[in-house]
Amino acid sequence: MKNIKPFWRGILFLVVFGAVGYGLGLGLDFLMVKSLRFSGPVPSVFALLFAFTAFFLGVFGFRGITRGLVWQVLGTLVGGLLVAGIRAIMGLPAFGDFFFTEPSWVFGALTGAISFLFGVGVLDDWMKWTRGIDTPDEHEEHYHGWEKYFAVSLDHKVIGVQYTVTALLLISIGGLFALIFRSELAESQLQFLTTNLNLFSQNGPQLYNSLMSLHGMIMIVSILLGTAGFINYVVPLLLGAQDMAFPRLNAFSYWVSVPAAVLLLMSLFLGGFDTGWTGYPPLSARAPVGMQMFFLGVFVAGWSSILGSLNVLVTVVRMRAKGMTAWRLPILVWAAVATGLIALTATQLIGLSFQLVMFQRLFGMGFFDPAKGGNPVLFQHLFWFYSHPAVYVFVLPGLGVISELLPVFVRKPLFGYKWIAMSSLGIALVGFVVWAHHMFTSGMNEYLRIPFMYSTLLVAIPTGVKFFSWVATMWKGKISTPTPMLFVLGGIVVFLMGGLSGPPNAIVSTDLQLHDTYFIVGHFHDTIFGGFVFPFFAAIYYWFPKATGRRMNETLGKIHFWLMTPAFFVMTFGMMYVGLLGMRRRIVDYDPALHLDATHFVVTIAAFLIALSVLIFFFNFFNSIKNGEKAEGNVWNSRSPEWQVPSPMPVHNYEKPLEVVGEPYGYGSGDDGYIKFVEPAVNAHK
Amino acid sequence: MEHTQNKSSAFSQGVVIFVYLAVLTALEFAIAVAFDAVPLLVVVAIAKAALVAYYYMHIYKLNQEDADLDHHSYSYKTNTNRFGLWLFLLSDTFVFAGLMVMRLNLLGLSRPGQLNQYLGLGVTAVLLVSSFFMNRGEIAMSFGDTKKFMNNTLITFILGLGFLIGVVFVEWRLAAAEGLTAGFGSPATGPTGAVFYMMTGMHAFHVLTGLIFLGIVWNNARKGVYTAEKHWGVEASTVYWHFVDLVWIFFYPALYLIGTAVK
Known part of the structure; x- marks a missing residue:
């Protein structure tokens, strides 16, 4: 076993344990429904969880992410069984079509996600704090080389890479889903996603709906993680900081996204859902259990986004190098701030809107049920209040990267630096008052259409500023x-x-x-x-x-x-x-x-x-x-x-503190550069 | 810790603010019963919230100059932590604002008629008094008086628990007995029950987390973790507790007082 390379050992474990999980799920399912459902949801979920966990077991052993995933599986089972037990005592059916009933799955998924966080060890330091035990400021790496990416690390550079690789993984999964349903669309009529197909309790068109919906949300989560990836890696370096303001919160923000991704994937196997990524009720109020896993996955991923952006904002305000005033911040930092403002606040509203649908399904609370006096259009308002600004969360960091890299490759200063900085904030702020342009056909009050039309068109102005700046930056470069x-x-x-x-x-x-x-x-x-x-x-x-x-x-x-x-x-x-x-x-x-x-x-x-x-x-x-x-x-x-220090970046970033002495994009100006390193005084704090 | 005032004036300021808040609460109740004046209720709620945010939560400390520019010093880190905490509260505010939007959208300016007005006023008063003792606890800690901090925090904890029990185990049962149901597949009762249980439930969840937070801080104080100079944990739990109170300042009139006037 030891002679096999870790990756191939992981693949081996994946296949073996995936088969074991499949068999176990098949057996449990048989006990419940007294028939063998080979392509049913229960064997699929067990196979997924076992295979996924076993891969990391093979690669990394029982520590770090593997321990987190095992705890998540156990936590899900314990939580689910607990609710099943309570339901049995209350005289309700304890188990359902998908092994557990819907309340069991929801509670189990939640306990599973929390168990993951305990299992992976990201809460260790905080638990010490609650018992009054202090932890050292300067953290040490427990693992070295590639291994440190598989366990909790407090180094923002490691976390940045973890975010990026997770994002790439999710992009491939979301892309794979797209290729599957795109193939079906290549020709009219149904070719392979036919009504005869039966996979995970879904026929072909239902599976199409699930894949199409999940393509949307998995890509959205991967984009959030991808932007968090380069922001995490680069922003503290640009600021001249040793790390983010809250390294433990930073690690938490990353690791909470892993169980979220697992939940999102589970939704495909638990009956899927057919609402698209927007999850509008009333359809989402009666979709299969997969809907709940989708809601929970997004809810948990939302915490990653909220806490990550909180950390970025505090880092930018509090951890800048000497002399780095507002107008000398690298432009990507401005983009990160604008993004952070949206993600910090608006994300709560998608969490709330999804939570309300979850409660409507679980407890019959009629928020969006017209038969109970609820209002489905209210959901759309709450949902789009985040989900429109969210697209600026996706693009603002990217536009920041464009503005950041362009001067390097045209050897000219960035044209209109202040305007670019303000345009990011402008897009973010205008973005808060445009959400209802998604709802022109929803039946909302007609007079609302006009103001939302104009506020939406207003976004073109700060965006246009960016284009003018890019073209002018390239001009004669x-x-x-x-x-x-x-x-x-x-x-x-x-x-x-x-x-x-x-x-x-x-x-x-x-x-x-x-x-x-x-x-x-x-x-x-x-x-x-x-x-x-x-x-x-x-x-x-x-x-x-x-x-x-x-x-x-x-x-x-x-x-x-x-x-x-x-x-x-x-x-x-x-x-x-x-x-x-x-x-x-x-x-x-x-x-x-x-x-x-x-x-x-x-x-x-x-x-x-x-x-x-x-x-x-x-x-x-x-x-x-x-x-x-x-x-x-x-x-x-x-x-x-x-770039003024050798690569790869040392663990604690800059040996000597740096000071800003020039313009960030003064290419070709012949000055002394943007920053210089300060020789520390003899008895300065290390 | 900086002290712009001495110990006794700090405590007496807490008393004065408490009296203001109590008078405003009584005024708010009177306004609701006597007039149908929602804008007036909003004004009173904002005034109360401003008092809590300034005098109990010390929002002005966000503007505080750094005494020590070394990023590793306790005072610099405390200022950083404080900024982070307030950003978290800002984020959390959006949840409660969303619930408020939901309430106004679904119920308009009517209110759940099944609620017990005296109980509502009672739990509001309990939470307000708990904030008063929390404030005293924090002042005591900033002067290094651990014993007094623990006593005041214990009182806060008991009052907070009383609020939680009052809402979840008394008011919810009474309201349900009056026919205000959340759903559970029961016949359509309108969205009123759903809105009421969702708003009070979300707030009660925050009270619960606040209580856990207070318990942890109390236990750490018992171990002697905090000093007059270093007690960020105490400040954080205090600010969080007052935030929970601040939310109720808006939720109480929204659920109990709007549309109460005798016509």
Whole structure:
């Protein structure tokens, strides 16, 4: 066993224990329903939980994340059985179709998530504090090398990498789901997701709905984790800080997202759900149990977002290096602040709206049930109060990355620095008063449409400021185009397409036609690829040497870019095209008489090409960690503080404190640079 | 810890603020019974909240200059922690604001008629008095008086527990007996019950966490963890407890007082 490489040992464990879990689930299910349901939900859930846990057991042994996952499984079972017992005493059915009843699953999922946090050990220090035991300020790593990424670490750089890798993992899962249902859409009529199919208690079209809904939410969570990833890694370095303001809270914010991801995936196996990622009642009030797992998963992931952004805000306000005044902050930090303000506050409202539906399902409380005097439109208001600003949470950090990297690769100062900084805040603030533009057709009061239309169009102004600045920054610059810069430029163009396809949806008269069509899908993918995916890849290619001391392969990077970008344009323009011709979103099939088959086929091919390009990226990413070309110096010739020290970054960041002495983007000005390191006084605090 | 005032004036300020809050609460009750004046109720609630936020929660400390610029010093870290705590409270405020929006959307300016007015006023008074003792406890700790802190915190804890029992075990039962049900598949009773149990339930959950917090801090004080200079845990639990009170300052009129006037 010891001679096998950890990864392959993990795969071995995954297969063996997955089979054991499947068998166990099958047996338990048989005891309940007295028939063997080979593709039923219970064996699937057991197989998933066992296989997932066993993989980490094989790779890492029974510690860190493995212990967390085992505790989560046990916590889920204990919580579920507890409720089952109480129900039995109350004379209610103790077990249901999915082994547990819905209340058992909900309570079990909650105890499972909390158990994970105890199991993984992220609460250890806090538990000591509650008993009055102090913990040292300077934390030590318990693990070294790759192992430290599998257990709780308080180092913001480790946490940043953990976030990023988890995000990449979820992106692949969400992308895989998309490829499955995209294949079904390649041709009209049902091909393989047919009504005869029976998987996880769902027939083909139901499975389509579950996959389509989960594609949305898993991608959203992965975006939140991805932005948190580079913000966590980079922002303290940009500020010249040793770590985030609250390292333990930082670790908590990351680790709470792991059980959340497990819950989201469980929803697919527990009957799925068919509401789309928005979970509107009344449909969500009667969807299968999977709906509850979805709600809980989002709720728990929300805490990751809220506490993470709290930490970023406090870090920016309290941990800056000497001389780093507001107008000398790196521009990415401004973007992180704007993002943090939204995520800190508005996220509570999606949590609340989902919680209310959960309670409506569990206790029959009629918040959104018209038969009980409730109001379904209220849900939409509460939901969109977060979920619209959320798209700015997705794109603002990415736009910050674009503004941050552009001056490096054109060797010119960032044009209109203050305007860019203020435009991020402007987008964030205006973003709070535009939510009802998602509801023009919902039956809300008609007079509300006009103010929300205008406030939505107002977003174009600060966004336009950013575009003008980018173009002016590039104007007459010495542009070089290594891979990160390609993704920056790609991001700008793609986001422009997203921006230009936005106003038709914001204007009431056109939106009434476009609402719920594939045009919206095309528009949304344009904004998110431009605002998040392209800048995210740019950030990874750019800061990869900082984290590993090696560069990613340029040729593969360029292949990744030149494959993904054209494919992406074909995909989204195809989506918009079929949308304008009457293709509804979220449906499993369409009328052949619409003559959309050819375009849908092309869109599907394009989606597979994007997937191929991302596979190339993955190969490049993991291969370069070991075999990449060494790059320990200032590879991009940047003025930013993190590049003034050797790569990979030392554990406690900067040996000497730094002081800001110049403009952050004064490229070509011939000054002494942005920062200098201060020799510490002899008896200064270490 | 900075002291702009001496010990006895700090305590007497707490008394004065408590008297203001008690008078405003009585006024609010009178307004609700005598007039149908929702804007007036809002004004009184905001005035009460401002008093609590300033004098009991010391929101002005957010603006405090750092005595020591060393990022590792206790005073610098306390200022950092304080900023983090207030951001958390800001975030939490959005949950309660969302519940308030839900209440106004579903019930308008009517209110659950099945509630017991005297019980409502009673638990409100209990929570207010608990805030008074919490304030005394914190002042005692800032002068290094652990014993007095523990006594006052114990009183706060008992009053807080009384509030929790009053709402969850008395008011909920009485309201249910009066026919105010949350659901459980029972025939349609309108959204009133759902709104009432959701709002009081969410608040009670925060009271419960506050009580756990107080218990932990009390136990640590018993072990002698806190001193006049270093007692961030005490300050955090105090601010959190007052925040729970502050939420009730808005929830109480929203559930009990709006639309109570005799027409």
